[in-house]
Amino acid sequence: MDSSMLIRRREKLVKQLNDDDIVIVFAASEPIYPHFFLQNNNFLYLTGLEIPNAVLILSKEKEKNICMLFIERGIPEREVWEGKKLTVEEAKQKSGIEKISYIDEFDRISSLALLNKTKCFVNGIQTSLNSSLNKQQNFIKQVRDRFPKLLFDDISEIILPLRTIKEKWEIKQLQKAIDITGNAIHSIIKSAKAGIMEYELEALLIYEARKNGVKHMAFKPIIASGKNAATLHYEKNNSKIGKNDLVLLDVGASCNNYSADISRTFPVSGKFTKRQKAVYEEVLNVQKQIIKMIKPEVGLKDLNKKTIELISDALVRLKLIKDKKDYKKYYMHNVSHHLGMDAHDIGKRDSILEAGNIITIEPGIYIPEEKIGVRIEDDILVTKDGYKNLSENIPKEIKELEK
């Protein structure tokens, strides 16, 4: 990652601010086992730094951009155990930020920075009543007492227009995540056989991903055989795979925090039954037709509407429903979401597509009473005059899957 890209991102963000706005972005905290360190995506997007407990402040004053970073101080006795902390010089070089202080200065300097501000954008303040306060919320609580006129808002509103349009470097990271995921899917399809456990295929997935340098999966892998495939977010992965089962994979590796999100469905025996084939062909056909619709100006809503239309027709042909209005019994999710640093990336549900967006297309049909669940999902880049399917090399044709 090159620091000029990061500088450009910060400039674009600050351009949207008024003089009395300020942005405060917190890095993730140090994790406690069994959790692993996963940087906050907005912090990573703006700094490129994979360090815990740091804070970024952005604002502007009379056309002058202000950018300050606060990082942890390296304590030699602790570094013996934990390894070296990033130095100010290293942080400067990686992030392109000139003004770097230690985190123990944050309270004092941020108080000064907040003095004449009326609105403060913070990352990660949306949460629910039943979870304990995170450090952003604790910060807000403190600041609110001292600056009662200050208003707070989540950063997503101003960072969303940046993050939903992918830069070349980002597309490259996603392509890498998709290719590694594709290779793992290939290995899984090749080695799956009746009688093995779903988690054995999960182990293979993680082995293939790690072997290619992937630090973590983008989300908990779904390896669902038979009727498990009809549970949309099945992630136990602990059933034995039956000899006539279809296996549904919904998996994605993460590269530099960019998340692939791919679904494939295949017969473990290497051959679809007649009924499985009929259902599969319908889903595949819908998926292809929806992908063809993708271009700038089309809305996610349009894609959803058309999918429902096509799937309803398919369900009637498959003799599952008589009245098209009953489609929800067998298809109950949206066909698309934005993809990026988060597997369900920031981006509005009713958003209108623009060149540079990356979205998934993932229709499915789920028939628990027949132990059939089929979902096919590709990751698609919206281009100036259409689209590019970034996962087109991962097999989904019946002939390829049976081979």
Ligand SMILES: [Mn+2]
């Ligand atoms: Mn998805």
